[in-house]
Amino acid sequence: MRKRKSFFWQMVGGAILLVALAIFWPIKSDNTFNRLDISDKQLVANGKKIYVAHCASCHGAKLEGQANWKERGADGLYPAPPQTDAGHSWRHTDQYLVDAVKNGLFENGKPTNMPAFGKTLTDTDMISVLTYIKSEWSVEKRAIQKRIQQDSVPTTTVIYNAG
16 A cells, blocks of 8 residues: 555656646747757857866866776766767757756666756756857768757757747
8 A cells, every 4th residue: 555655646746747847947949940059159169168167077178088988987887978979979869968968867767977967057058068069070970960850850849948
């Protein structure tokens, strides 16, 4: 009986959280809005400053990542990957990247070395950082990421308020 009550309250809590997120977090936009616009030089410049202050300590001053980033460390976690073409960020959609920065990353329900920056950085800061990172990818990797983005974007896209 106790497990049943606990499960019930977990479900109620989860439902409340989902409703709150749906109301307060995302806004709706059409597919044409590209918030990681590398042609926005101000966004890229701001992103580089924020990257240096908040990301470079793990991902490297030149986006090079940590040594042996493909292998688990003694703690069972992967080191920070490069944010260059050598890494894998370009294989993910903009939405995934924003979510990863905002909420951190988890593996099998456990936190990884990638912390959540949702309480540290504004949405605009996160978009700026990711725009800077994206601006450093090769034309080829940006083209691949664009195809991935187009293939995965539903008719209505959830984006974050950048204001």
